[in-house]
Amino acid sequence: MWTCEQVIGASLDVAEAAALYRASTLAERRPVEDIGRFTSMLAGANLVVTARDGEGRLIGIARSLTDGAYSTYLSDLAVDVAWQGKGVGRDLVRATREAAPRAKVILLSAPAAVDYYPHIGFERHDSAWTMTATAG
Numbered sequence: 820m821w822t823c824e825q826v827i828g829a830s831l832d833v834a835e836a837a838a839l840y841r842a843s844t845l846a847e848r849r850p851v852e853d854i855g856r857f858t859s860m861l862a863g864a865n866l867v868v869t870a871r872d873g874e875g876r877l878i879g880i881a882r883s884l885t886d887g888a889y890s891t892y893l894s895d896l897a898v899d900v901a902w903q904g905k906g907v908g909r910d911l912v913r914a915t916r917e918a919a920p921r922a923k924v925i926l927l928s929a930p931a932a933v934d935y936y937p938h939i940g941f942e943r944h945d946s947a948w949t950m951t952a953t954a955g
Contacts, residue, residue: 823913824868828862836857844931848929867880870898879896881895881896887919891919893912925947
């Protein structure tokens with residue numbers, strides 16, 4: 820079993836969070852090896868929900884930015900591969916929604932997760948746009 824709780828991103832152990840991103844495969848698309856940048860990512864999120872197993876090990880994270888009223892951008896949903904398919908991601912999304920219930924949750928899916936999100940209640944949106952960062 821696991822528990823989900825809202826935490827302060829800056830309070831997370833950066834090495835523990837980076838290990839989770841690696842164990843979830845999200846590290847393939849996030850700068851976890853750039854410790855300064857990854858630390859800023861964790862600290863800069865104003866809505867962070869973690870999932871921990873019965874022994875306290877970090878097994879999932881939902882890292883978001885929200886205004887609490889209109890939109891919540893769920894920028895990272897990472898679940899350890901060993902825990903995927905058991906409901907951890909669904910619980911992280913549920914807890915994120917509960918933290919900002921009036922806000923629409925928005926995310927950009929990793930290619931391998933495109934079929935997962937409709938399964939937990941997300942709807943495809945065809946007019947999303949991105950702009951690449953100007954600096955690494």
